[in-house]
Amino acid sequence: MNTLQLYSSDVCPFAYRVRLALHEKAIPHEVISVDLGNIPDWYYEISPTGRAPLLKQKDQVIWESTVINEFLEDAYPDRPLLPRDPVARAHARIWIEYCNNTFQPNFCGLVFELDKKKHDKIKDALRESLVFLEAGLAETPGAYWLGDECSLVDLTYYPFFEQAVVLAKYRGFEMPEKHVNLNRWQATMKQRASVQDNCRDSDFYIDAYRPYVDGTIGK
Ligand SMILES: N[C@@H](CCC(=O)N[C@@H](CS)C(=O)NCC(=O)O)C(=O)O
Structure with a gap:
């Protein structure tokens, strides 16, 4: 039996981050699916x-x-997903903080907010965070967030971009085409084996989020 077990859900962007890190680091593991719409007592x-x-x-x-991925980085250092240089490492963590504290709350806020009157304000905040991300990526010399190597920063953000179809479908929010660096980065990420092994298509997300966006089940 594998020593590592990941309790996961295909619809969960946070679990997706960890599935990507496990794949990138080639860590043997077992995935156990949890039904988040009806969380079982055993969980x-x-x-x-x-x-999850x-x-x-x-x-x-x-x-x-974020803590799981840092644990994997500490416990399985052979295929590093953070830079060695302490300053570059700190900058990676700043990007991850920004995702968790600003970009993701805006993104998920728009998905889960049922009060349409609040949508415009959240859309403005989300647009603003995308402008910030685009400007950050414009400074990057390589194909990935921090340069030539895929890192935990890429794995932290990518799941939300894969799920952006939900915002377009249910909230009329399109990811701006003008953000050429974000679009280029997303195309690069889609080519990675870790993404190709774990990605789900638009229909999957549209179906999976329907009960949340129509309020049938709480988030
Ligand atoms: N900050 C957490 C967020 C995890 C989270 O919100 N997971 C959601 C699914 S995407 C969940 O388990 N929801 C079920 C619930 O809250 O009951 C992380 O990064 O792991």
Whole structure:
């Protein structure tokens, strides 16, 4: 049996980050799917939060996608996903912070907000964060967020871009075509084996999010 077990859900962008990191680092593991629309009692016995993702190693559990990916980086350093240089490493973490504290709350806020009157304000905030990301990527010399190597920063952001079809379908929000660097980066990410092995198509996300955007189930 594999020593690492990932409790995951295909619809969850946070779990996707971890699936990408496990693939990029070629870490043997087992994926266990959790139905987040109807979280089973057995999962609450394992997970302190009831949320996905969660990584289990023997009798230890680690949760929070960013922390899990940093754990994988610490425990499996052979295929690094963070730069070695401490300043570059700090900058990588700043980008990850920005995703978790600004971009992702705007993105998910628009997906899950049922009050249409609030959508315009969230769209403005999301547009602003995309402008910020585009400007950051414009400074990058290579194909990935930090340069020539794929890093945890790329794996942190990519799942949301794959799911952007949900915003277009349900909220009338299109990712701006003018953001050529973001579009180029997304195209590069789609070519990676880790993404090709884990990606889901537009119809999957549109179906999976329908009960959330119409309020049938809570987020
Ligand atoms: N900050 C957490 C977020 C995890 C999260 O919100 N997971 C969602 C699915 S995408 C979940 O488990 N929702 C079920 C629930 O909250 O009951 C992380 O990065 O891992």
